[in-house]
Every structure is written in structure tokens, then in C-alpha cells.
Amino acid sequence: MPTPPRGRGELFEATDANVSDFLSRAKITRDSKLSATFKTSLGTIQCSLFPDKAPMTVANFVGLAEGSFEWTDPKSGEKVQGKPLYDGVVFHRVIPNFMIQGGDPLGTGTGGPGYRFDDETANGLVFDRPGILAMANAGPKTNGSQFFITVKDTPHLNGKHTIFGSCDLPVVQEIVTTPATRTKPNDPVVIEHIQIERK
Structure with a gap:
């Protein structure tokens, strides 16, 4: 199962007010047509995002990708504004025939945005195919910045992880088979930038 950020910091419940606030700060709506292009050290991954099904999750992802959300650097404890969290972060965990995981500023699987x-998860989406983009967590209500992309159908994850997008597979397949020691790639696979496109 994808491992987590340890749940730290303030918890934002999915109330109407909080969801609206997340959407506003990310400058998107539930009806936005959004895509995310992951520029990685091994190539480009193209994903469609689902704000109609997971508005808070998509807003969080967009806000961290573009730098419109404030986050806390887990290394220094300093608040960070106007800087994308994902730039320079690695895919720290790869499991062949399962998934790739990234989004931790520490690169260890224990960090998050603070x-x-x-x-x-009650949005009708299920892990019924490869290429699912979803949040990693440490249990209920512990989403932060870490996400994963599957390379096969993984129905055992249904109801446990928020699905918020779907991705193409060629580069994901290359990343998932990169040589690794205990699931950590021997040569870092870096997310150079995530470009969000509003259509």
C-alpha cells in the first residue's frame, strides 16, 4: 500500500467553506478542465485532473504545483510562499507492477506540506485500470502533498485513497522499472516541474 506522509499540522475538513477556500486559492472551479504535465528527469507524464470529483484534492495539488498554497518546508520548518512544492522533488518509491510515489519534499516518504x-473517496472513482493518480496517506484524513500513479488495476485501494486524476503510462512504466534498493530508485528520478493547464 502506498505509504504516507505522517499526518502533521492543521487538518482541513472537506466542509463547503474549506473546499471553496481551496478552490479559490488555486484559482480553479469544480467545472475547470485541467491537465498536469509532469516534467521529470526520465521524460514527460501527461495527466487529466478531476476537480468535479475531488475538488479539494485537485485544488491542493494545483496550489502546491503552482506555488499559490503556503506550505512548511519540513527540513527548515520555515513557511514557504510563492514557490512550487513539487519542483525538484523525487519519486522516492517505486514498486514494479504496482505504482510510483512522489511529492515528499524530504524524499523519504515521511514529509509533507505541514x-x-x-x-x-466517496466520489464514484475506483482503481480499475492503470494510470490512476491518487493521494498517498497514513490513514483517514492524512492527505498532504504525496501522491502515487498506478501501473495496474488495484481494487484493494478502493475507498482508502482519494483518486483525483488519470495519467498516460509510457514514462510511468519506465520509472516503475528503474533499478531500486528497497523501493527507492538507485538514481533519483526528479520531478523538475509540474505545469498546470486550464483549458
């Missing part, structure tokens, strides 16, 4: 937010 806050947590609620699950959006």
Missing part, C-alpha cells in the same frame, strides 16, 4: 486535509 498540514493535512480530508479524504474525497
